[in-house]
Amino acid sequence: MRNLSLLTDLYEFSMANGFQKDMPDTRATFDIFFRKVPDQGSFVIAAGLQQIIDALPFSFTSADIDYFRGLHLWDEDFLNFLAHFKFDCHLRAIPEGTPVFPRESLLTVEGPIAQAQLLETLLLTILNHQSLIATKARRITFAAGNRPIMEFGARRAQGADSAIYGARAAVIGGAASTSNVLAGKLFAIPVAGTMAHSWIEAYPDELTAFRQWAKYYPDNSALLVDTYDVLTSGIPNAITVFKELRASGHEPVGIRIDSGDITSLSRQARQMLDEAGFPKAKITISNALDENIIESLLHQGAPIDNFGVGEKLITSASSPVLSGVYKLAAIEQNGQLIPKIKISDSREKVTIPGKKQVYRLYHQGSHEAFADVIALADEPIAEQHELNVFDSNPLSVSKIQKLTQFDAKPLLKPVDLKQKAVSPLTIQDFSKQCLAELPNETKRLTNPDTYHVYMTTKLANLQNELIDEN
Ligand SMILES: Nc1ncnc2c1ncn2[C@@H]1O[C@H](COP(=O)(O)OP(=O)(O)OP(=O)(O)O)[C@@H](O)[C@H]1O
Numbered sequence: 159m160r161n162l163s164l165l166t167d168l169y170e171f172s173m174a175n176g177f178q179k180d181m182p183d184t185r186a187t188f189d190i191f192f193r194k195v196p197d198q199g200s201f202v203i204a205a206g207l208q209q210i211i212d213a214l215p216f217s218f219t220s221a222d223i224d225y226f227r228g229l230h231l232w233d234e235d236f237l238n239f240l241a242h243f244k245f246d247c248h249l250r251a252i253p254e255g256t257p258v259f260p261r262e263s264l265l266t267v268e269g270p271i272a273q274a275q276l277l278e279t280l281l282l283t284i285l286n287h288q289s290l291i292a293t294k295a296r297r298i299t300f301a302a303g304n305r306p307i308m309e310f311g312a313r314r315a316q317g318a319d320s321a322i323y324g325a326r327a328a329v330i331g332g333a334a335s336t337s338n339v340l341a342g343k344l345f346a347i348p349v350a351g352t353m354a355h356s357w358i359e360a361y362p363d364e365l366t367a368f369r370q371w372a373k374y375y376p377d378n379s380a381l382l383v384d385t386y387d388v389l390t391s392g393i394p395n396a397i398t399v400f401k402e403l404r405a406s407g408h409e410p411v412g413i414r415i416d417s418g419d420i421t422s423l424s425r426q427a428r429q430m431l432d433e434a435g436f437p438k439a440k441i442t443i444s445n446a447l448d449e450n451i452i453e454s455l456l457h458q459g460a461p462i463d464n465f466g467v468g469e470k471l472i473t474s475a476s477s478p479v480l481s482g483v484y485k486l487a488a489i490e491q492n493g494q495l496i497p498k499i500k501i502s503d504s505r506e507k508v509t510i511p512g513k514k515q516v517y518r519l520y521h522q523g524s525h526e527a528f529a530d531v532i533a534l535a536d537e538p539i540a541e542q543h544e545l546n547v548f549d550s551n552p553l554s555v556s557k558i559q560k561l562t563q564f565d566a567k568p569l570l571k572p573v574d575l576k577q578k579a580v581s582p583l584t585i586q587d588f589s590k591q592c593l594a595e596l597p598n599e600t601k602r603l604t605n606p607d608t609y610h611v612y613m614t615t616k617l618a619n620l621q622n623e624l625i626d627e628n
């Protein structure tokens with residue numbers, strides 16, 4: 159495992175140095191949340207917690223300390239603190255795969271303020287990346303209906319980490335497999351693939367190339383049919399080889415089309431394969447696909463069985479940033495909890511103070527979620543029969559609402575840093591169950607209905623008091 163303890167911004171160390179001198183006994187609570195959902199969707203799929211767990215507890219080696227000393231920024235007292243501190247931060251997090259909404263804490267850190275501050279950048283880089291890609295993958299898998307998505311993005315990912323952890327996140331978000339072998343090995347994800355154009359180009363002709371492939375992989379014969387001409391060369395040659403395969407006792411897998419007008423090519427390919435006696439041969443499509451193209455292709459009636467999706471998924475190309483932030487919510491001094499707020503001219507940027515819990519609210523006795531509510535951690539929400547709340551969106555009309563006949567499930571759970579990793583496919587299943595609980599209209603790809611995130615009146619009052627005080 160790599161040591162990522164230095165993967166942080168310099169200012170975190172500069173602040174930690176001052177905190178350690180001015181308030182060594184102060185504990186702090188920080189929240190991670192985001193304000194906007196990529197692609198104007200309504201939810202984000204939380205992902206990345208396992209890699210945060212893998213990176214903790216963090217500590218510094220003597221080589222790190224020597225490096226810090228060479229920066230000439232901090233005194234020996236602080237270097238000594240960095241060399242010897244005992245990690246004492248406690249994390250609570252919403253489990254990976256859960257759909258989460260703006261302003262909700264996905265993860266909270268409670269610990270000595272200097273240590274908790276040092277975690278900001280590392281935690282954000284992991285959660286922002288994986289949650290972004292899991293969310294994009296979920297959009298793409300929704301568009302594809304029940305057709306499997308193969309994640310093909312490694313070559314176009316922004317570097318090795320994005321390829322590896324992006325593949326993990328893509329599976330959490332719904333991809334069935336990855337072509338990325340390292341991700342397959344590291345995370346026990348199914349690996350899958352076809353062939354590249356180089357295979358066909360390397361042989362004297364397309365038919366020979368297909369025959370050679372069928373010889374080595376008689377049961378994995380997904381032939382790439384667009385190197386020369388799909389309809390006059392690729393499909394007829396594939397059909398010839400499929401007949402030979404069948405004669406030798408093997409059933410062909412299918413074809414992949416990677417260019418041209420996919421609707422007309424897949425339609426004609428389907429007809430040719432059916433007429434040749436191969437109605438079960440699958441048609442796989444790739445070529446800069448995303449959720450919009452996939453939705454359009456299926457709307458046009460293209461008979462596609464599988465999708466290979468690379469660059470637009472692994473980079474979340476249409477919306478490449480999830481701006482999760484790490485904000486101080488409270489400090490604890492001399493046994494007293496003091497809620498903290500960040501005020502801004504922009505209403506959207508005013509933070510929600512205090513140590514909090516996030517609840518998913520269900521219609522009583524059902525699995526139908528209708529809203530979330532952010533509460534102070536010590537409010538007994540689950541036991542209440544009636545709840546007065548405000549919309550947590552500072553841009554909505556601030557009107558009190560009375561909620562009744564609900565069941566409330568707390569989402570933030572204590573994180574065990576020793577917990578064993580579970581497979582991304584298991585997390586995908588969990589994610590699907592959580593998504594099934596949400597109202598359908600909030601899951602539309604375009605203009606989804608808002609899923610309300612409320613805050614309790616107690617929390618809203620606290621926020622208003624702190625705004626008035628500051
Ligand atoms: N029927 C269709 N409806 C909507 N989008 C399509 C359709 N057919 C293809 N596309 C998409 O249009 C884009 C076409 O891109 P491009 O022009 O690069 O492809 P191409 O020239 O056919 O292939 P290449 O350049 O890879 O040889 C791709 O994103 C592809 O997925």
Ligand SMILES: O=P(O)(O)OC[C@H]1O[C@H](OP(=O)(O)OP(=O)(O)O)[C@H](O)[C@@H]1O
Pocket residue numbers: 310311313314354355416444445446447466467468469470
């Ligand atoms: O388009 P993506 O969604 O990223 O899917 C992966 C792409 O990677 C391969 O292309 P390759 O690198 O061979 O280049 P190409 O675009 O010329 O086919 C493959 O043929 C797909 O087109």
Ligand SMILES: O=C(O)c1cccnc1
Pocket residue numbers: 310311337350351352353354414444466468
């Ligand atoms: O296996 C494939 O077909 C594949 C893998 C990566 C990128 N493009 C295609």
